[in-house]
Amino acid sequence: MTQINTLDPGASPLDYYGYELRRYRDAAGLTQRQLGDIVNYTGSMIGQIETARKLPTQDFSERADAALGTGGALSRLVELVMRSQLPGWFRQVAELQARAMEICSFEDHLIHGLLQTAGYARAVLGVLNQSNLEDRTAVRLARQSVFEKDESPVFWAILSEGTLYQEIGGRETMRGQLAHLLSFEQNPRINIQVLPFSAGAHAGMQGSFDVYRFSSDPTIVYTEGYGSGHPTANPDTVKDCSLRYDHLQAAALSLKDSAELMRRVMEERYGEPSDSVA
Structure with missing residues (x-):
């Protein structure tokens, strides 16, 4: 006591x-x-x-x-x-996500944290570090409360097709993750597109990035490295990344075709395991 x-x-x-x-x-x-x-x-x-x-x-x-x-x-x-409880370097970013009117994200290797399931987040956070894993997972998922606000941000997410095939956490976790992405199919404020392998060279080859837009504040571009985040309102960077995002959206599959691809990958790659024993 x-x-x-x-x-x-x-x-x-x-x-x-x-x-x-x-x-x-x-x-x-x-x-x-x-x-x-x-x-x-x-x-x-x-x-x-x-x-x-x-x-x-x-x-x-x-x-x-x-x-x-x-x-x-x-x-x-x-x-x-x-x-x-977020890492110090990420707290500003979480604040930006909470205040943004619109979030545009391109991810080339992971499902965005705002779209992750508990199982997927746990698998990502647990790589090389299992300490306080449940608490760290809960902290990450808590960021998704931005979508529960009365004026939640409009979220545009472009995922590289490779993120659908990178088996993180096992087949069951990936099936649940793709099902979670598909649950937003009828939500006009959360829009998910897939950049297919067939797009070839594309405007996002330098890496993942987010663009945060606000009702009155300057637009901010966010990129991330190992244990560090880099938000910037530099006009040239914002202009360049906004143009890149426009080109990525043009190269990505439509919302409908993206959902069909996610559904197909979920069933064909992560479908229910066979009951038969080899």
């Missing part, structure tokens, strides 16, 4: 969340175990969240808000908590 008593709410958003959770729980006259029984989590888990040793999830926050009558305070705070 010493850890709880000495928790500094000003140390980080995670510490502040834990401090507030304990304050609301105490005000309700509940023990950690009693609150855990109500929200279907263990008392130990409640204790770990209150001492900033475990990340809260959106699901937990919503249940705790309902149980403690907080008026949604914890649910509003959890987005800030998740963002604070």
Whole structure:
């Protein structure tokens, strides 16, 4: 209990969340175990969240808000908590994604993080580093809440055809990932195109990039390297990458044809395994 008593709410958003959770729980006259029984989590888990040793999830926050009558305070705070757990160099980018009116992305080797499933994200993040994998996966998926806002950004994603065939996490994970991409087929705000192998040399051969457009701020181009991100509002770079994106969209398959290709790859390459035993 010493850890709880000495928790500094000003140390980080995670510490502040834990401090507030304990304050609301105490005000309700509940023990950690009693609150855990109500929200279907263990008392130990409640204790770990209150001492900033475990990340809260959106699901937990919503249940705790309902149980403690907080008026949604914890649910509003959890987005800030998740963002604070991102690598320092990426936090500015997450902020840009949250504020953007339109996001245009080209990916030549991975499914974009805003479109990843839990299984796919876990496989990507787990390469060479298995530490705190579940928490890091939850943090990445939390970024997708930008699509749940009242004024969510319009998202255009162009994926190299190779991203459909790069088997990340195994066949079941890839099947689930492609099914997830197809779930946006009727969503006019999330548009996914595939740049086919047949396009040959193309305008994105220098690598993946994002273009963020805002209602009043300058457009920003974002590129990424090993452990570093590079956002820039340089007019020449923005002009060049915007032109490149226009050419990539022209070379990519239509939305309908892209969905048909994803569906075909999902069934033919990642279809349900045979029940027969060799």
